Amino acid sequence: MMIQGIVVTDLMRTAVDCAFDLPACQSITIVDSAMRALVRPDRRDFTGSQQRWQEVRVRFLQAVEEQAGRKGAVRARAVARIASPFSESPGESVVRWQVEALGLPSAVLQQRVDIPSQGRHFFLDLAWPALRIAAEYDGRDKYAVTGTTWDEKVRQDLIQESSGWTFKRFTAEHLRDAARLCQDVLSMFPPAITANARRRRGLWD
Structure with a gap:
């Protein structure tokens, strides 16, 4: 065209x-x-x-x-x-690629988590509901807005306290450091899962 x-x-x-x-x-x-x-x-x-x-x-x-x-x-x-x-940002896409490339369980994207006691709900960037694991990508621009850091803390605390989720946060530093990205992705999962993970053909090329 x-x-x-x-x-x-x-x-x-x-x-x-x-x-x-x-x-x-x-x-x-x-x-x-x-x-x-x-x-x-x-x-x-x-x-x-x-x-x-x-x-x-x-x-x-x-x-x-x-x-x-x-x-x-x-x-x-x-x-x-x-x-x-x-996937709502390039950072989220790269983190998800690393998970898939390592042969780890696929994430649910934009998982909704309800907080009935607060009458609120939130969405998680990447989630593994059965494991209660969440991965969030935080771009620098996000925190340029006044109050965002506090809002994120409140959000994470509510989700952790009500549903027992654990969080791993990724930033642009991970995108610039392949070894750190790989290490931190692996650290999210229990040893029993990482021990059985196998790199997926095509995703490392």
Whole structure:
């Protein structure tokens, strides 16, 4: 297509090309962003968001398979399988990629946690409900807003006290330090789980 006289690819084609051509830890941020733009998920309409995602996901997987003979196909398939429109920032996408690449249990994105005693509810970036583990990505801009740090503390305290969740927080420092990201992701899980984890083909390329 043409935009202001410049030839560009549409979102789906861009996502497919990136899945084939870029390392998985880089392409996942672009692919998730493209899926989010195509699906436009809404926390107030979870069922509708899931239905739209299933339709887009089928198209995306088909588009990847149509180029099965292309270089990078194994990587593209792996990225397509873990792509999600419910990842709300590049940081969340990278943390989730690391979890998947290590062969750890997949996270639930935007898990809702209700606090009946307070009449409130919150959403977790990445969650493992059965393990009561939550991972949150905190960008620097988030804390530039006055009061945000305190609000986050109150939120985390309420969730921990009412439901017994444990939290692990990730920042841009993790994105710049691959060893630290890997180590901190592994530290979230019990030894019995990490001992059985196996790196997933395609996601490390």
